[in-house]
Amino acid sequence: MFEATDLNRRDARTQRLVRALFLLMTVLLAAPVLLILGVLLVKGGTMLSWDFLFTEPTNGMTAGGVLPALVGTVWLVAIALLASVPVGVAAAVYLSEYAPDNVLTRVINLAIINLAGVPSIVHALFGLGAFVIFFGFGTSILAASLTLAIMTLPVVIVATREALQAVPHAFREACWNMGATRWQTIWRVVLPNAVSGILTGVILEVSRTAGETAPIMFTGAAFFLPFLPASVFDQTMAMSLHLFVIATQVPDVPEALPYGVALVLIGMVLAMNALSIGLRTWLRQKKKW
Amino acid sequence: MVEPTPAVPAAAAEPAARFTGFSLWYGTFQALYGVDLQVEAGRITSLIGPSGCGKSTLLRSVNRINERLGYVRTEGAVAVHGVDVYAAQNALVQVRKQVGMVFQRPNVLPLSIRDNVIFGHRLHSRGAGRTTRADEDAIVEGALRQVLLWDDVKDRLNRRAAGLSLEQQQKLCIARLLPVKPRLLLMDEPCSALDPKGTEAVEELIWELRGEYTILLVTHNMAQARRASESCVFMLLGKMIEHTPTDEMFVTPQRQETADYIEGRYG
Numbered sequence: 121m122f123e124a125t126d127l128n129r130r131d132a133r134t135q136r137l138v139r140a141l142f143l144l145m146t147v148l149l150a151a152p153v154l155l156i157l158g159v160l161l162v163k164g165g166t167m168l169s170w171d172f173l174f175t176e177p178t179n180g181m182t183a184g185g186v187l188p189a190l191v192g193t194v195w196l197v198a199i200a201l202l203a204s205v206p207v208g209v210a211a212a213v214y215l216s217e218y219a220p221d222n223v224l225t226r227v228i229n230l231a232i233i234n235l236a237g238v239p240s241i242v243h244a245l246f247g248l249g250a251f252v253i254f255f256g257f258g259t260s261i262l263a264a265s266l267t268l269a270i271m272t273l274p275v276v277i278v279a280t281r282e283a284l285q286a287v288p289h290a291f292r293e294a295c296w297n298m299g300a301t302r303w304q305t306i307w308r309v310v311l312p313n314a315v316s317g318i319l320t321g322v323i324l325e326v327s328r329t330a331g332e333t334a335p336i337m338f339t340g341a342a343f344f345l346p347f348l349p350a351s352v353f354d355q356t357m358a359m360s361l362h363l364f365v366i367a368t369q370v371p372d373v374p375e376a377l378p379y380g381v382a383l384v385l386i387g388m389v390l391a392m393n394a395l396s397i398g399l400r401t402w403l404r405q406k407k408k409w
Numbered sequence: 410m411v412e413p414t415p416a417v418p419a420a421a422a423e424p425a426a427r428f429t430g431f432s433l434w435y436g437t438f439q440a441l442y443g444v445d446l447q448v449e450a451g452r453i454t455s456l457i458g459p460s461g462c463g464k465s466t467l468l469r470s471v472n473r474i475n476e477r478l479g480y481v482r483t484e485g486a487v488a489v490h491g492v493d494v495y496a497a498q499n500a501l502v503q504v505r506k507q508v509g510m511v512f513q514r515p516n517v518l519p520l521s522i523r524d525n526v527i528f529g530h531r532l533h534s535r536g537a538g539r540t541t542r543a544d545e546d547a548i549v550e551g552a553l554r555q556v557l558l559w560d561d562v563k564d565r566l567n568r569r570a571a572g573l574s575l576e577q578q579q580k581l582c583i584a585r586l587l588p589v590k591p592r593l594l595l596m597d598e599p600c601s602a603l604d605p606k607g608t609e610a611v612e613e614l615i616w617e618l619r620g621e622y623t624i625l626l627v628t629h630n631m632a633q634a635r636r637a638s639e640s641c642v643f644m645l646l647g648k649m650i651e652h653t654p655t656d657e658m659f660v661t662p663q664r665q666e667t668a669d670y671i672e673g674r675y676g
């Protein structure tokens with residue numbers, strides 16, 4: 121009485137097919153990542169050494185290491201974070217905890233979404249006009265970082281807002297009911313519980329800025345500058361631009377060199393991601409719920 | 410558990426909460442229709458009625474927690490001990506301090522047990538008037554004793570509150586209101602997430618608090634209304650239908666709708 125009917129068998133076949141198809145898509149998704157990493161490791165793995173990380177490029181950038189570009193990228197990303205995180209977090213707190221649902225709020229939300237859609241080359245030109253020329257920072261780390269900051273602002277806001285909204289509403293009501301002001305509620309309960317989400321979101325998103333080239337190209341990154349920046353008003357080399365330059369602009373570069381540079385750049389991004397995951401795990405463990 | 414209600418003292422001159430012609434709209438949907446109701450101070454008043462009749466809405470109007478929804482509009486007045494809670498000059502924070510609320514699902518804060526109890530108190534004693542650690546300990550112990558929780562948790566005050574059983578969490582949610590010294594406690598189906606044993610324990614606690622606090626208790630459960638309250642309000646479709654001493658309501662309801670509801674003709 122339990123024998124499969126034709127219909128059952130057909131359903132089972134469809135099941136298997138759909139499942140296989142989706143598995144295939146998932147594998148296709150992972151393949152490029154693995155391929156990229158594999159090719160880079162095979163072709164550029166030989167370049168990796170402490171010397172490569174900690175010396176300057178020499179011989180018209182056809183030999184030596186990547187130190188100035190590495191340090192430059194760290195500067196650029198760090199200052200961009202310093203600028204965008206406070207602004208972005210404050211904006212997200214306002215939007216998710218205070219803002220009434222009105223026309224102004226909706227316009228702001230729309231602006232944020234659109235800001236996220238602005239191509240990076242447009243950000244670059246904006247940075248050139250605003251920070252380099254109008255504010256008179258010149259082509260400098262400061263101008264490039266601020267450009268990056270504006271570019272990352274929407275993702276910081278979105279990541280923060282998601283983290284805030286993940287904090288159960290019941291916590292807020294519990295606080296309000298003891299006579300807590302909105303700010304006391306945010307400061308004592310909402311933010312402490314959102315901080316792991318905010319940090320991870322922000323780091324994950326912002327680690328991508330380490331690889332951005334266009335926004336820093338006109339605003340502060342130098343083609344070749346074999347010393348470390350002394351202040352934020354200096355120009356600097358950066359990993360992403362350096363990679364672009366040695367891959368396309370400089371003759372007689374040994375084949376392995378660009379792959380090595382790319383490996384270091386990807387390594388930086390992966391390190392930041394690992395940091396954010398570690399941080400999240402650690403903060404989650406401290407949570408009291 | 411419930412002994413025959415002692416002769417109810419003549420209604421105090423000033424009710425703990427008074428609704429006058431209070432109506433509330435969620436957008437265009439009217440949830441409350443001109444509710445007139447006086448909640449006597451120092452007693453337990455239960456609020457019964459089929460689900461969706463506006464019990465929670467009525468409760469949430471007293472501490473203005475509905476206000477976060479931008480589309481809520483009210484008419485009429487709610488006064489707590491004679492003071493209009495919607496009057497512009499009264500600070501929302503002060504209103505909420507005087508009116509504590511217990512929710513359907515226990516919503517302990519993601520903090521330790523001790524910090525949960527002292528949280529409200531800390532909000533209101535900062536700067537010069539700050540309480541010492543020893544005083545805080547006394548307050549925590551007092552509040553936990555009052556909700557019959559002290560013996561269960563005295564050895565693990567620094568553990569996270571979310572690790573407690575639901576019954577204990579709900580007691581904790583009541584305990585943390587006490588240090589703020591509210592004049593009125595609103596409880597919205599405080600036992601509906603608990604098992605029968607937990608329900609009994611929390612009801613017992615509610616009964617213990619009688620006299621010292623005014624309690625307005627929403628319940629879906631008529632047996633609970635009967636056991637745990639002295640005065641009973643029946644609501645239907647956003648209207649206040651009847652308000653009488655509990656014993657009377659369940660024996661000789663004045664209105665046909667009340668009788669129908671009590672007999673279980675609608676859920």
Ligand SMILES: Nc1ncnc2c1ncn2[C@@H]1O[C@H](COP(=O)(O)OP(=O)(O)O)[C@@H](O)[C@H]1O
Nearest residue numbers: 435438440459460461462463464465466467478
């Ligand atoms: N936030 C809200 N927005 C719109 N309608 C609501 C909201 N909350 C409750 N209502 C409506 O108001 C009515 C009363 O709800 P409620 O006060 O929760 O009833 P009860 O607590 O008696 O079950 C219901 O019809 C419900 O659908």
Ligand SMILES: [Mg+2]
Nearest residue numbers: 464465466597
């Ligand atoms: Mg309800």
